[in-house]
Amino acid sequence: MEISIKQEATCEQELVAIRDSLEILGGKWKLRIMRYLNNHIDEKNTFKKIQREVEGISAKMLSKELRELEINLLVTRTVMDTRPITVNYAMTEYGLSVFPVTETLVEWGLNHREKIK
Amino acid sequence: MEISIKQEATCEQELVAIRDSLEILGGKWKLRIMRYLNNHIDEKNTFKKIQREVEGISAKMLSKELRELEINLLVTRTVMDTRPITVNYAMTEYGLSVFPVTETLVEWGLNHREKIK
DNA sequence: CGGAATCCGGCCCGATACTG
DNA sequence: CAGTATCGGGCCGGATTCCG
Numbered sequence: 001m002e003i004s005i006k007q008e009a010t011c012e013q014e015l016v017a018i019r020d021s022l023e024i025l026g027g028k029w030k031l032r033i034m035r036y037l038n039n040h041i042d043e044k045n046t047f048k049k050i051q052r053e054v055e056g057i058s059a060k061m062l063s064k065e066l067r068e069l070e071i072n073l074l075v076t077r078t079v080m081d082t083r084p085i086t087v088n089y090a091m092t093e094y095g096l097s098v099f100p101v102t103e104t105l106v107e108w109g110l111n112h113r114e115k116i117k
Numbered sequence: 118m119e120i121s122i123k124q125e126a127t128c129e130q131e132l133v134a135i136r137d138s139l140e141i142l143g144g145k146w147k148l149r150i151m152r153y154l155n156n157h158i159d160e161k162n163t164f165k166k167i168q169r170e171v172e173g174i175s176a177k178m179l180s181k182e183l184r185e186l187e188i189n190l191l192v193t194r195t196v197m198d199t200r201p202i203t204v205n206y207a208m209t210e211y212g213l214s215v216f217p218v219t220e221t222l223v224e225w226g227l228n229h230r231e232k233i234k
Numbered sequence: 235c236g237g238a239a240t241c242c243g244g245c246c247c248g249a250t251a252c253t254g
Numbered sequence: 255c256a257g258t259a260t261c262g263g264g265c266c267g268g269a270t271t272c273c274g
Contacts, residue, residue: 009227011152017226018148018219024229025222026143028247031135035128047256058248063257073233084254084255094232101225102135105142108218109134110126112141115211116189145267164236175268180237201235201274 024072024098025105029057029065034098037075037091046086074098141189142219146174146182151215154192154208163203191215 009017024030032054037045051062066089069075074095078088126134141147149171154162168179183206186192191212195205 009223013227014219014223015149017223017230018142020226020229021222022139022143025135026139032132051256056248058250059257060249060259061247064247071233072229079256082255086255087257097225097228101221102131104218104221105138106126106131106134108214109137110130111214112137112189113134168236173268175270176237177239177269178267181267196236199235204236 021101024069024074025102027065029054029061030069031098031102032057033062033065033069034074034091034095037089038096038099041091044080044086045089047089048086050089069095138218141186141191141215142222144182146171146178147186148215148219149174150179150182150186151191151208151212152219154206155213155216158208161197161203162206164206165203167206186212 033050036050036054043049047059047062047066050066051057051059054062057065066075066077070077073092076090076092078090080086080088150167153167153171160166164176164179164183167183168174168176171179174182183192183194187194190209193207193209195207197203197205
């Protein structure tokens with residue numbers, strides 16, 4: 001008879017998991033883009049509109065970050081049949097799962113600023 | 118008569134708070150150092166010992182990261198009266214507060230790796 | 235032993251120009 | 255409108271050397 005033991009993640013696996021998380025949360029733009037999309041759910045969020053409203057981002061960075069978010073299943077990309085074509089971006093259901101994580105970062109960060117001031 | 122309204126953190130304040138958190142959690146070494154210290158609470162954790170056991174870190178980085186952690190009240194630095202002198206480092210009570218945050222990063226990261234594989 | 239100083243490479247990111 | 259291409263700066267982090 002086999003004895004099944006639930007394995008804890010090893011320290012190294014945990015560090016990999018943290019790195020995975022920070023790859024999404026750690027950059028300069030991904031979170032800003034996702035927060036913008038999340039605050040404008042009912043609108044058509046075209047590339048140009050996102051670039052206008054996510055302050056300071058260049059087309060190159062926006063393109064690159066959106067592609068990475070799409071690969072990570074956090075946002076969807078939809079080419080609209082307009083002239084000229086427009087492309088809409090939106091958060092996925094799964095993408096919403098980042099926000100509870102960022103919320104803990106916000107809380108710790110706010111508390112930390114109080115602590116060290 | 119003044120009306121006092123409890124302010125929510127603005128979007129910009131939240132982004133600052135996240136940046137503050139990532140300044141601690143986002144680098145390559147701070148978390149590894151803190152995890153090591155936390156797993157060896159009852160030992161004397163000298164500079165050299167930490168450098169041996171936190172795999173791959175250079176003296177320059179270890180020195181710099183420890184200084185930043187100390188400034189942020191997350192670790193203590195204690196010069197011991199030995200010949201030659203040794204210096205001990207340890208997590209502060211407050212420093213322990215980072216671990217619940219990293220735990221959420223671990224959980225999201227593990228789940229995310231499942232999701233996109 | 236516990237650092238500081240210096241040099242250096244990679245890569246994240248910005249600015250600008252161009253394309254379908 | 256929705257991107258790509260190219261150039262380049264800044265900064266994080268590595269390697270090496272030196273000091274009290």
